[in-house]
Amino acid sequence: MLSENDYPIFLGSEIEQPKPEQALFHIIPIPYEETVSYGGGTGRGPAAILEASWQLETYDNFSYPCELGIYTRSPVPVSGRPERVMDNIAAATREVLEMGGMPVGIGGEHSVTWGVIKGYLDAGVEDFGVVQIDAHADLRDRYEGQKHSHASVMRLVVEAGVPLFQLGVRAYCEEEMDARDKYGVHYLDAHQLVPNNVQEFELPEDFPEKVFFTLDVDGLDPSVFPSTGTPVPGGLGWYQTLNLFECVARQRQIIGFDLLEFAPIEGFHAYDFAAAQLLYRLMGIVQRTRRD
DSSP states (O other): OBOTTSOBOTTTTTOOOOOGGGOSEEEEEEOOOSSOOSOOOGGGHHHHHHHHGGGOOSOOSSOOGGGGOEEEOOOOOOOSOHHHHHHHHHHHHHHHHHTTOEEEEEESOTTHHHHHHHHHHHTTOOSEEEEEEOSBOOOOSOBTTBSSOTTTHHHHHHHTTOOEEEESOOBOOHHHHHHHHHHTOEEEOHHHHTTTTOOOOOOOTTSOSEEEEEEEGGGBOTTTOOOSSSOOSSOBOHHHHHHHHHHHHHHSEEEEEEEEOOOOOTTOHHHHHHHHHHHHHHHHHHHHHOOO
């Protein structure tokens, strides 16, 4: 089944597209690729994930996440100046929130997360934090002259006063370490998580009850996801990633999440499928840990 603009709907081989108001999960495709600084291809990520999702089972080995309703929205318009694109993303996010849905962004480069967070702020969502899985800290003031860069997206988040906890980071500069101190960023870097096979951790007692989770696929090791523009060795494993997400979901209320920086490799559909399955597994964790 295709959406109104010929984009495939998530899991379209198995489920009908529900009415928007009947779905919890609202997938927002954001095919934005403007500030990538190494390998390209993230603009093709959303379509590849949606197409691959047609090969998924509705049962994710634990439950049926689709029972909560999955609505695939039309892609966000991504032409024009970065500020305009961020406003478009924010508007789509706010629309989902105002109908009681949960935004699920798929990108697209990581800069789009600022647009999503802006949507929460514009919708009046208060007292929430962001948990980030990523190879990079993304805390530069700007990168290559661009404030709305994939390398500075988390700087915009913390400058807006949103608390941040970073997981799996293993590539950062001195400026970003200073930013961590300045803005009180919490973190468990890859050298703390991976060699010790850490599967769970405790969020700080004062970290907000509501959490938006942003997952850059380069947070996982390139042996799992080479299909990204900025791979860094020494990353998280598949099950470690899922367990860390579930650990957060059991401690706090997940109010949305995104999956970004996926850059399909032509002829290697296994990675497209892995990205689709990862997205669905995250939905499953939300379903099983969700509070009324």
